[in-house]
Amino acid sequence: MLDLSLTHRIGTFTLTADLSIGPGVTAITGPSGAGKTTLLSLIAGLSRPSAGRIVLDGKVLVDTDSRTWLPPHRRHVGQVFQEARLFPHLNVRHNLLYGRLFGGRGRDGPTLDTIIDLLDIAPLLHRRPRDLSGGERQRVAIGRALLSNPALLLLDEPLSALDPARKAELLPYLQRLRDGTGLPMLYVTHQREEVAALATAWLRVEQGVVAMDQ
């Protein structure tokens, strides 16, 4: 469970959010510049809210009243971006295992074999990111995030850089991920069909106001 109650000002733009997000895939939609990516960066710890608090599974990630601040590497918030951001100097296997170097959350996360099966990436293990197709890169990026054993997964338009065929190829993996793990996911997208295929809840961000769409 993710509880948000915050205000964030950047220049004249103000983002406000006051809501709770449960398990499943919560789609986040809204026009460009409405604050979707800003919202994710606040949760990931890449920026600090002007005021308010974010609590994940009872753990305070940030609270401006009590001056609590957890840096990104201690939040256990996995991220998948529009571009895969794989480490170019590491092969797929080492990219996948990167998060394991830092212990994760202590309790058992998914194993490498589970993730390889889930995302069908066995043939890619010894390749370098630049030798992968766009769809393959995104699968590895998702696997890498999962293997860090996050308590929450943020996906920021993970399919938008792919052509329609690759999108169609990747959607079933995301559905398997949703149905096979209890991992809560926040999924930013512009595409109605992705919302229809994946979402169990729907957030709308408009002009800086984040609200649950019933």
Add this chain to the structure above:
Amino acid sequence: MGTFTAEEMTAIWLSVKVACWATAVSLGPGILVAWLLARRSFPGRILLDALVHLPLVLPPVVTGYLLLLLFGRKGPVGQVLAEFGIVFAFNWTGAVLACSVMAFPLLVRAIRLSMEAVDTRLEDAAAGLGAPPWAVFLTVTLPLSLPGILSGAILCFAKALGEFGATITFVAAIPGVTQTLPAAIYGLTQVPGGDAAALRLTLVAALIAIIAVTASELLARRVRRRVEGRDA
């Protein structure tokens, strides 16, 4: 062109030794300073940047004289270090110090440029996977800026090999102790009949420089391929 005299061999060997040491001792601080300048904002950042670049713009003689004032036998730092048996003045270690200081801006510049070229979004991704800042540096920033670190190190070596003004001002040119290759060449041009020997040493200096630069280019190309994953 004849064979080298013992004194010439000593000067060549001393220069290579001084340049190697200067590169080795500068590398760690150079990486640290480059990282601070590329990735951190702190009070005094501009001052640090200026201080690092100072030897590049000051006349080498001035840098050498400042080193003499600070690290000489009667200098404030030199006196303290002498208590611990560390003496730079008129010692080959002083040549290492002078060469390091003179080459430092080139080293920092090369490393800093390659660190600034590392995508900060990869560093954010690493942090998101649980990597604390020191681990992000060691596993992402450092390996991805390795080509720049290598070329910086070679530049530093080449600069140290050719350093003349600051070294001769700080530690003079004592044959066998502080007389490096450039100092030996300069000395030979000042005595009658020294031309042949000066030319021999000049060729040696050119040869070492060409080998160093070529090796660095080849090495950097290989590392760049590795880092970018083009070898797979």
